[in-house]
Amino acid sequence: MRTEPHVVIVGAGAAGIGAGLELAARGVPFEILEAADRVGGRALTDRAGLPVAWDHGCHWLHCADENPLVAWADRLGARYLRQKAQTCHYVLWSDGRFASEAELVEADQAIGRAFDIVDQAGAEGRDVPITDVLPDAGRWSPDVHCILGLLAGEDPGRVSAMGYADYADTDSNWPLTTGYGDLIAHMSHGLPVRLGVSISAIDQRPEGGVRLETSEGGMQVRGAIVTPSTNVLSSGAIRFGPGPAADLLPLIADVPCGAYEKVAFALRALPAELKGKLFGTFTPDGGASMNLQVIAGESPMIIVHMAGDMVRNLLAEGSDAMRQFAEDRLCQALGPDFRDLILGRAVTGWTQNPLILGSYSAARPGAAARRHQMIGTDTGSVAFAGEAFSLKWQATAHGAYQSGRDVAARLATHL
Numbered sequence: 001m002r003t004e005p006h007v008v009i010v011g012a013g014a015a016g017i018g019a020g021l022e023l024a025a026r027g028v029p030f031e032i033l034e035a036a037d038r039v040g041g042r043a044l045t046d047r048a049g050l051p052v053a054w055d056h057g058c059h060w061l062h063c064a065d066e067n068p069l070v071a072w073a074d075r076l077g078a079r080y081l082r083q084k085a086q087t088c089h090y091v092l093w094s095d096g097r098f099a100s101e102a103e104l105v106e107a108d109q110a111i112g113r114a115f116d117i118v119d120q121a122g123a124e125g126r127d128v129p130i131t132d133v134l135p136d137a138g139r140w141s142p143d144v145h146c147i148l149g150l151l152a153g154e155d156p157g158r159v160s161a162m163g164y165a166d167y168a169d170t171d172s173n174w175p176l177t178t179g180y181g182d183l184i185a186h187m188s189h190g191l192p193v194r195l196g197v198s199i200s201a202i203d204q205r206p207e208g209g210v211r212l213e214t215s216e217g218g219m220q221v222r223g224a225i226v227t228p229s230t231n232v233l234s235s236g237a238i239r240f241g242p243g244p245a246a247d248l249l250p251l252i253a254d255v256p257c258g259a260y261e262k263v264a265f266a267l268r269a270l271p272a273e274l275k276g277k278l279f280g281t282f283t284p285d286g287g288a289s290m291n292l293q294v295i296a297g298e299s300p301m302i303i304v305h306m307a308g309d310m311v312r313n314l315l316a317e318g319s320d321a322m323r324q325f326a327e328d329r330l331c332q333a334l335g336p337d338f339r340d341l342i343l344g345r346a347v348t349g350w351t352q353n354p355l356i357l358g359s360y361s362a363a364r365p366g367a368a369a370r371r372h373q374m375i376g377t378d379t380g381s382v383a384f385a386g387e388a389f390s391l392k393w394q395a396t397a398h399g400a401y402q403s404g405r406d407v408a409a410r411l412a413t414h415l
Contacts, residue, residue, distance in 0.1 A: 004221055005031040005192070006415060007408075008212055010199050010238075011227035013041020014058075014069075014184055014397040015385040018404030019225045020191045026412045032191060033214060035198035035355055039188045042229075042356060043397055045179030049346040050266040052299040056348045058180040058397040064172040067398045069183065073176065076186045080174045083278070091273060091280040092143065093333040094289075098273060107281075110140040111147055118148070122165020122368075129365045130156035130164060143281045146289035153359035153395060154258025155308035163255075163363030163371055168392040180397060202226065202382055204243030210381050211241075223381045223411050227404065230388045231257040231357035245382035251374035254367035255388050257358025259311040259351045263304040263326040266344040270300045271334045282333050290329060302330070307359065311351060319347045360395035361388035380414070383407045 007023060009016045012034035023030040038044070042057040061067050061080055073080060087108050092099040099107065114134055121133040130148060134156070137144045145156055152159045176183060201213035202224060212219040226245070228238070234253045240246035274280065274294050283289040288310050295301040304326040306314075314322040323345055331338050350356045363371040375389050385407040386400050393399025 004219055005029045006221060007031075007223045007225065007411065008033055008210075008219060008221050009225045009227065009404075009408075010202075011041060011386075012036075012039040012188060012193050012195070013227060013386070014043060014400040015227040015387070015389075015404035016041070016225070017184055017188045017191065018401035019227070019385055019408035020193075020404075021187070022405040022408035023412060024191065026409070028408075028412050028415065030192065032188075032193040033197040033199060034193060034195050035215075037195050038185070039193060039195070040181045040184045041227075041400075042350065042360070043181040043184045045181030045185075046346070047179075050264060050301075050344045052266060052301060053179055053182075054264050054295075054301060054303065054346070055176070055180050056262065057350065059175055060180075061174040061176055062172075062396050062398065063168070063170045063393065064174040065170050066172075068402055069398045070174075072187055073183055076183065078176060078183050078186075079178045080176045082174055085278050089276070089278040091277045092283075093280070094139070094142070094283040096285060098333075107140045107143055110137040111144050113137075114144045114148065118161050119165050121161040122163075125162060127160050127162040127366050127368045130159050130161045132365075133161050142283045142289040146281055146283075146291055149307045150260065150291055150305055151395075152258065152362045153260045153307055154362050158258070158308075158362075158364065160363040160365045160368045163368035166368070166371075166392060167394060184397070199238055201239040201241070202245065203241030204245055204380065204382050208381070222415055223383070225404070225407055225411060226382060226384050227386045227400075229257050229356055229358060229386065230255050230361050232355065233384075235357060237354070240382075243382065244377070244379040245384070248374060248377055248379055248384065251370050251377075252384075252388070254370050255361045255363050255374060257356075257361050257388075258307060259309075259315075260305070260307040260359030261311050261315070261322060261350060262348045263306075263323050264346045265302045265304075265327070265330075265342050266346075267300045267302065267341045268343055269341060270294065270296060270302075271338060271341065273334060274302070282329055284329050284332055290326065292330075304330070315351055319349060319352075323347050361386075362395065378410075381411075383411050 007030040390399030
């Protein structure tokens with residue numbers, strides 16, 4: 001007869017693996033149930049779709065000088081670049097041409113001013129849309145909106161300035177060249193993870209304990225740590241019975257995941273305009289900006305990043321429309337011969353993935369204080385973890401990981 005664990009962790013992303021590592025260190029019997037056929041959640045390193053591996057989701061060790069996953073990367077032999085991007089590593093195309101060095105400095109200063117203003121608004125408790133506090137950046141406004149939208153995973157007008165300013169950025173961001181998805185998968189080795197097991201209902205029992213309905217039958221455990229995205233939790237995919245956990249759902253709905261997707265191009269060689277560059281922003285005439293990451297080496301790549309309504313509108317036409325949009329804009333800037341350099345194309349699908357349903361979380365305007373309440377509420381035997389539940393590291397894998405460890409420690413104390 002199968003012995004049930006004391007705790008079930010729902011989801012094997014960074015938060016679930018962090019929670020599992022904490023419970024293992026404390027000697028608490030547990031099991032991680034993951035509906036997908038892999039570990040990692042929003043960390044996915046794809047080694048099959050293109051000639052070179054690439055990350056569909058998390059890729060950067062943000063706040064690397066404080067990030068607890070840097071130690072894990074070192075321990076497991078993962079590789080990362082301690083790079084510090086400067087203006088000379090950036091390319092900007094707008095008004096039908098590439099910006100001069102002086103213009104790049106202007107654009108960089110405009111983006112810096114925007115971040116300073118948002119941080120100031122947060123310190124003043126201005127729980128309003130980011131767009132309400134942004135200064136006029138003139139011709140650089142599309143670039144400012146693009147960068148803010150990518151870092152929020154959503155159009156700035158849908159994000160609280162006060163909530164966004166919670167993020168404690170140390171300005172140390174190192175790309176994990178061996179893959180973030182691979183790192184999380186390697187961290188899970190030795191943990192009791194069962195893949196392909198979904199959860200349909202979670203009930204907190206008045207007499208104590210938790211009843212779970214899974215695709216493999218019912219389970220009775222002492223506690224549960226729930227880590228799916230806020231969009232999945234708000235979708236009703238998991239039914240919560242009456243209790244403190246169910247009472248938290250209205251707060252969770254105010255911290256939704258946005259829309260953020262990537263289009264990857266494997267190339268024969270980098271275009272001359274992108275050699276020696278790390279990033280770029282391309283703004284077509286009369287259109288929204290898209291950001292791109294340049295990966296050099298023997299197998300070079302360009303990865304285009306897009307967020308917000310741009311993604312939603314393109315996905316309404318199908319994923320191929322997003323790929324075509326990105327390719328057409330690159331050709332507009334780099335010339336039609338760019339197509340001849342392409343070896344392969346790939347598109348992410350987080351927004352339409354039923355186990356994710358978006359990018360990462362951001363508090364809606366007016367909901368920043370409710371996000372704090374969501375994080376601080378003790379829901380007893382059913383606890384929540386994930387990037388949305390990280391007070392200062394929201395929208396990051398290391399924030400999710402640390403949230404999982406912190407919540408697991410708290411639940412273990414309860415048990």
